[in-house]
Amino acid sequence: MPYYAATNGDIAALLVGILSIVVLIVLSTILINSNIKENSIKKILFLMLFIQIIIACIDNYITIFPLMGFDARAFESLAWFSYENNVNVGRGAYNYYILNPLYKIIKVRSAITIEVLNILFNLLTNLNIYSILKNLKIKKQLLVLLIFIVALSPISLIYRTGVLRESIIIMFISYSLKSFITFMLSKKNNIEALKSFIYIGLGAIFHSGVIFITTGYLIALLSGKKNQKIFQYLILILGAIGFILFKDTLLEKVGGGDIDTIIAVNNYTSLKMAGSGYLQSITTTSLGQIVVYLPLFMFYFLYSPTPDMFRGILDIVSFILNSSIYLYFTFYGFYLYKKVKNQLTLTEKKIIKYFFISIIFTVAVFSVGTRNAGTAMRHRDKIVPLLIVIFAIIKNRAILLRERRIYERRTN
Template sequence: MKYTWFSFFLSLVAIRFYGMATDNQSPQIYFFVAAVTVIVFLLTYISELKINPKWMVPIGITLIAQMIGISHIISVSDWGTVLSADTSIPFTFVNPDNYQGLAAEYATVGWMSRSLNYSLLLGIVYKICGVSSLIGEMLSVLFYYSSLELFVKTVRYYDIKIINSEEFKISFLILLFYPQLISESIQIHRELLIIYLLSFSLFFFVKWWKTSKYVYIFLSMIPVVLAGILHGGSIFLAVGIALSIILYSSSRLEAKITVKTFSYLILLLFIGIFVMSRVDFDKFNNLDVTTLALERGNSTGIGGSGYTAGISIGNPILSAIVNTPIKMFYFLFSPLPHNWRGIMDVISFLMSSLLYLIPFFVVLKDKIMNRLDDNLAWSIFLSLGIFSIPFAWGVSNSGTAIRHRSKIIIWLVFLILLLLKNRKSNLKGKSK
C-alpha cells in the first residue's frame, strides 16, 4: 500500500507544480500526467495486490473513468481556480457540504466558518501541499483504491484459495464498477475516508474471527470510532461488532445467552449510552428525555425519514418498536418501485437497492431454512442491520439513503462473497 500512495502523490505533485509553472493555463498537461499516473499506478497497484495481472484491464477502465470524471469537473470551472485557493468554484456540483471551501478557508486563514472534521483534515493537507481541489479529488480516489486493497487482503486472510475463485471475481467486479462508489470516489467528501476506515475494521474483525485474539477486536473498533468522528451514525457498526463477539464465535453456530454473555450485553448497553452521549449526531443533538430522538426522526422537516410514512403511534417506545424495522427497510432498499419518480430512480434501484436487497434476502432465507453454515456471514448481517438504525431514523430521502449506505459497501460485498461461497458448498453437498 505504501508504494501505491507514493506513486499517486508523485503524480499529484507533478500536476500541481506544472500547473503553477505554466501560470495555470495548460489543462492539457493534466491529461498527459493523468495518463502517466494510470500506467505507473496500475503497475504498482497490481504488484501490491498480488492478484492476476489480467485485473489490470478492469482496474484501468475504472481509473480512466475516474480521471474523465475529474476532468469533467475541472472543465465546468476554470483551470486556474482549481489549482488555487479561490473557493468560488461551484463545488455544490460535487460537494454538497462544501468541504473544499472550508478546507481552503482553514489552510489560508487558519479557521473555518463552519466546523466539519473532514474539512479540518483536508485543510491540514492543504497547508502542507497547497490549496487545490485536485488534491482533494485525488485523495478520494486514493481512499477508494486503498479500500479495495484492504478488501483483497481481507479475502486472502480469510481463505487464500478464494482469491482465484469465481466468487472473488464477482465480488471484486462489483466494487470496481459500482456506480455510486465510482461517483463518490471523485468527490471532495468524507464518504471515501469513512469507507476506508470501515474496511480496516472488517480486516481486523475477520482476523479476530480466524484467530480468536481479542487484540484484533480492539483494532477493529478503533477505525469505527474514527469513522464515528466523521459521521456519528458510523459508530453503530461497533455495536453490531460487539454483539457478534458476545453472541457468536467461529466454533458456535447458534447464539447462546448465558450469565456471562448477558453481563456483557448489559455492559455494552452502558458503554453505548456513554459513547452516544458524546458523539455528534447533528440532527439528534440537544434532545431531552421527553422529546426522544424518534420523535424528531418522524419529522420530515427536521431530519427524520419522512419518506417512510411512519405509522403514527402515540406511545414513543411502541412507535420505535413498530417503525424502526420499517424505516430500516426503506433505508437499505430505497428507492422502492412504488416511489419511483422516473428512469433515474429505476436505475438507482437496479444498481443500488438490489445490491443490498438480494444478499439480505438470501441471508434470512438461508438462516430460516438452516442452509447458512457460516455464522461469520450472519454476524456481518447483524452488524450491518444495527448500523442502519440511526440512518433509518435520520435521512429524509432515498438519495441520501443511497449515499449513507455506501459507507458499508466493503462489508456488504464481503457478505456477498461469503454467501456465494456458502451457496457453492451447499450445491456440492447436494451433488454428493
C-alpha cells in the same frame, strides 16, 4: 460550476491537479500489482481507477458531475475559505482534519487533489475487501464477481470520488473488518480485535453513526471462552465509559440522545419533503412511534428509490444501479442462507451473525435521520463491506455444496 472555474484559470492549480493524478496512477499501480494476483481483478481495479479519474476530471474542468453538487461544493469552499482567512472552519471533522490541512499543504485551490485522495482511499477499501475474501478462501469466480460489483458500482464510484467524507469512512470500516475477520479466524490475536475498534473509532470521527458497527464486535467478544473474559470485560467497560462520555456525539444521527431532538430529526422537513423524500405522510410525535415505524424507515433506507417513488428516468436508473444491488444481496442472500445454513462452519455462522447485528444497529440509527433517497444512498454505502462479506460466505458455501453434489453424482 466546475471547481477549476472558481480558480479563474490558475495555472498552479492546474499543474498541482495533473501532478496529483500522476502520483495517484503510479502509487495505485504499485499497490494493485503488489497485492493482487489475479489478472482479471487487476483489470477491474484499473478500470475503477480510470473511471474515477474521468469523473474527477469532468467534475473539476467541465461541469458539476451528478450527485456531486451542494454538499461536495460546501466542503470544498469552506476548506478554501479556511486557508485564505487562516481559520479552521467547516462542516465537521472532514474539513478540520482532512480538507483544511490539505489546502494548507498544497497552497493552491486544487479540488481535484482532494478527489484524488478519495480515489486512493477507495482503492485501499477494495484491496482490503479483496484481502478479507482471500482470507475467507472465497472461490475465484465468486471473488472476481464480488470485486467487480463493489469496485464498479456506479453510484458508489461517484460518492467515493467527490469531495465527500464517504470514501475515508468506508476505508476505515474496511480496515476494521479486515482486523475483525483476522481475529475471528485465529481467535488468538486480541490485538487485531482491538484494532477493529480503533479503525471504527477513526471512521466515527467523520460520522459518529458508524460507531454502531461495533455492536456486533462487542457481542462477539462477550461470547468467547472463559480465558478471554478479562479482555471482554475490559472492552465492555471501555465501551460503556465511552458511551457515557460521548453519547451526544455517538447518537448524532438520532438527535444526540435527547428524545425531543430525536423526534425533530426524524421529521426534518427539508429531508423528507425533498424531491426524493419518502414516507412523507408519516409524522412521528414520540419515541414510541419512531420504534413502531422503524422497520419501514429501515426498509426505505436500504432500498430507496423504490418503484413507488419513481418520478422519472433518474429514479429508475438509481434503482437499477444501486437499490437493486442491495435487494440482490439481502433477499437472494437470505434465500441461499436458508439452503446452506446447516453446512456453514461455526466460524462462518458467527461472522454472519455478528455482521448482521452490526448492520441492523447501523441501519436502524441512520434510517431515523434519513428521509430521502439521495441521502440514503450515500449513507448505506457504509454497510457495503459488511454485506459483501456476509454474502460471500453464504454464496461460497452454496457453490462448494453444489460442487460436492456434482462430484458425488459422477462418482456414483
